[in-house]
Amino acid sequence: MKIGVLIGSITGNTEHLGNQIIKKLQDLDGTLKFDTLMINQEMNKMNTTEQYEYPNYDAYVVGTYTDFLSIPILVRQYFEKMPPTHIKNKLVLTFSTHGFTTGHTGQALQQLLISMGAKPISHIVTKYPDNYVHLPFILPLYLKKVQKNSDPEFDSKCIQFVNTLKSGKFPEITTKYNSKNVSKDVQRQKKQVKDHFIVQDSCVGCGTCVENCPSAIISLKDGKAVFTEQDKCVGCYACFQKCPVNAVVDEKKTLVNKLQYKYDNSYIVEKPKSNFMFKAIIFVTFMMLTVMLLK
Numbered sequence: 531m532k533i534g535v536l537i538g539s540i541t542g543n544t545e546h547l548g549n550q551i552i553k554k555l556q557d558l559d560g561t562l563k564f565d566t567l568m569i570n571q572e573m574n575k576m577n578t579t580e581q582y583e584y585p586n587y588d589a590y591v592v593g594t595y596t597d598f599l600s601i602p603i604l605v606r607q608y609f610e611k612m613p614p615t616h617i618k619n620k621l622v623l624t625f626s627t628h629g630f631t632t633g634h635t636g637q638a639l640q641q642l643l644i645s646m647g648a649k650p651i652s653h654i655v656t657k658y659p660d661n662y663v664h665l666p667f668i669l670p671l672y673l674k675k676v677q678k679n680s681d682p683e684f685d686s687k688c689i690q691f692v693n694t695l696k697s698g699k700f701p702e703i704t705t706k707y708n709s710k711n712v713s714k715d716v717q718r719q720k721k722q723v724k725d726h727f728i729v730q731d732s733c734v735g736c737g738t739c740v741e742n743c744p745s746a747i748i749s750l751k752d753g754k755a756v757f758t759e760q761d762k763c764v765g766c767y768a769c770f771q772k773c774p775v776n777a778v779v780d781e782k783k784t785l786v787n788k789l790q791y792k793y794d795n796s797y798i799v800e801k802p803k804s805n806f807m808f809k810a811i812i813f814v815t816f817m818m819l820t821v822m823l824l825k
């Protein structure tokens with residue numbers, strides 16, 4: 531049995547959780563085969579290849595990060611374009627990651643899949659470090675929080691998925707798809723994308739942003755990234771987060787200090803470019819912590 535693992539992930543958190551789930555499912559049933567697809571790259575292929583073919587699987591594991599309290603537009607778009615026959619009546623285990631608060635990400639993801647006739651069985655949700663955490667020295671504490679906040683029913687949800695898959699008796703779904711919520715989400719997320727991205731001279735022309743832009747609006751010209759048709763930007767921040775030299779910034783340069791981090795066994799923090807405000811925040815927080823410790 532082949533399972534499609536479809537993941538919307540920008541900085542690696544959701545990919546990390548997805549890999550934990552695959553490992554667990556593999557331990558539970560060694561005969562299961564997995565194929566992992568990253569939704570950003572798939573959307574990019576879709577927009578740059580003449581004929582994109584959606585792969586078809588026996589069952590799915592679908593995960594996303596949280597974008598403005600819900601599922602990101604690009605994840606929604608990926609499923610809305612999927613041929614419904616690929617997912618109709620298929621068992622799905624969903625999962626999501628979030629920073630400050632998950633909002634209704636799990637519910638929105640499940641409702642979207644239900645609207646396509648899928649059979650989502652349960653949802654694994656875990657708090658992860660947020661892309662907006664500015665202070666590197668807080669990150670080890672955050673990581674502890676991740677471990678503490680990992681879904682307590684992680685194991686039982688994976689077992690339930692494997693057992694249901696084997697039994698072939700899928701759940702009856704009663705939840706209705708609420709299109710009003712969907713349009714509210716999309717409008718909120720679109721409102722968010724108010725700043726356009728610009729590329730600084732430090733761009734080394736590596737093409738990482740080009741490969742990861744799901745809207746295919748970045749290309750390389752004379753060895754530098756060029757952003758076109760920015761009104762098609764879905765605000766996923768992949769270009770900004772994945773640039774190895776921090777060359778992508780927004781017009782107002784407010785994002786320049788956001789952290790970029792990766793998850794692969796260890797927690798790697800790539801130091802953001804520093805400015806006065808950033809240093810000031812670190813200094814004040816450091817002083818406050820010192821005072822609290824001395825008390």
Ligand SMILES: Cc1cc2nc3c(=O)[nH]c(=O)nc-3n(C[C@H](O)[C@H](O)[C@H](O)COP(=O)(O)O)c2cc1C
Nearest residue numbers: 539540541542543544595596598599627629630631
């Ligand atoms: C544009 C954007 C919006 C976000 N909105 C939320 C949010 O509303 N609530 C939340 O808890 N986390 C939010 N986050 C944080 C991410 O959901 C969280 O860090 C997630 O684990 C990132 O997953 P990834 O590493 O797989 O991309 C947002 C991140 C981005 C980039």
Ligand code: SF4
Nearest residue numbers: 743763764766767769
């Ligand atoms: S330009 Fe950047 S933020 Fe906009 S869709 Fe492309 S990768 Fe995402």
Ligand code: SF4
Nearest residue numbers: 733734736737739773
């Ligand atoms: S990822 Fe950064 S360095 Fe690489 S092409 Fe894009 S902007 Fe330039």
